[in-house]
Amino acid sequence: MKLIDLSRELHHKAQRLPNHPTIEVYPFSTHDEKRVVDGYEFSSATMVLHMGDHGGTHVDAPVHFDETPGALTIDQMPLETFFTEALCLDLTHVPDKTDITIAHLEAAEKAAGVSIKPKDTVLLYTGFYKRAAGTEGYITDFPGLTKESATWLGAKGITAFAVESVSPGRPGRNNFEVHHVCRDMGFTHYEGVINMDKVVGKGRFRFLAMPLKIRGGTGSPVRAVAILED
Template sequence: MPLIDLSRDITHKMPRLPNHPMVIISDFTTHAEKREVDGYVFSSAVTSLNMGDHSGTHVDAPRHFDERPGAAGIDEMPLENFFTEAVCLDLSHKPLKSDISIEDLQAAEQAAGVEIRRGDTVLIHMDHYRRTWGTEGYITDFPGLTKASATWLGEKGIIMFGVEAASPGRPGRSNFEVHHVCRDLGFTHMEGLVNLDKLVGKGRFRFIGFPLKIKGGTGSPIRAVAWLED
């Protein structure tokens, strides 16, 4: 049962969009602090995490991009949405700062020898992490979906799609339009994935990426995993 870890490490002051909270990780208690109970001496270490619900590898809940009353928070999304059949499309040839078109997705689907089915999770390998990690371009220079290509995915009835980038569309209007396509067609997306290159050419597989049960959360960090057939 080969498992491929698709999640980034969550680290102190990790890169994030400037309008999102900074991730702060610190020691709350350490093993240097000893406690004694009934003559028994022991220590325990506890780490303090201060971060937004869109930190690291994460999924957006409808409440993030849908301002209408009743939009689901992360705690209200069906668990079945995070354990699905999946495919990975290879868009690694796309230049940085370029748009991913419908024709790009169609060609990648054909090259992968797979068919995107209703209820799938679609992962999009852009080779963005390798090309930009550790540079300022990680936050801004990725290829991105457009309103048209996101609509093409949504009309196939997928559950969600995932990208390595900090957002699904190029910075600016395009990104907002992609979020609103998710709102209008009833699906969502993940951001901050890694290791998608390991899924290229693997056909269909299982995606697993359960969120934290944050009451009313607009999203959640996830431990994203691909489960390949033996």
């Protein structure tokens, strides 16, 4: 068994959408601060982590995009949502600032030599993170799904899909429509999933990305991992 880390690093002022809280990571206490208790000297180091529930590699809860009373919060979602069979589709030929179409997905599935099955998590590998992370374009210039291509994925009965970018659809209307497809068809998505180059072409594998148990959370950071059999 081999584990592949698919998660972004959380660090001070890491990139995020401007309508989400700033990510802040800084020391609260250090080993330079010595304490003495009952004559015993010791120190401990701790960090402050301040961020929204959609920072870094994260998953959206239905309540994020569904205003219907009773829409599930992150702590209410079944744990099975976050541990599924998976496959990765190669979409590196799709240019930046371009819609990912149904034709792109169909061709990528055929090229992968494996079929999308109900309850799968589908990773969409564009190579965008390596091209653009750390630049202003990372927030705006990614290829993204459309209402139609997201619906095509939903019709497969998937549990979720994952993208490298900060949003699943191109900025603007497309992105809102993709979120609403997730709402209407009952699946979700991960954003900021990286290192897909290490799993593309590997066939089927397991995907694990457990969220924090945030009461009423609209999403959560996750440590996304691919589990490959040797």
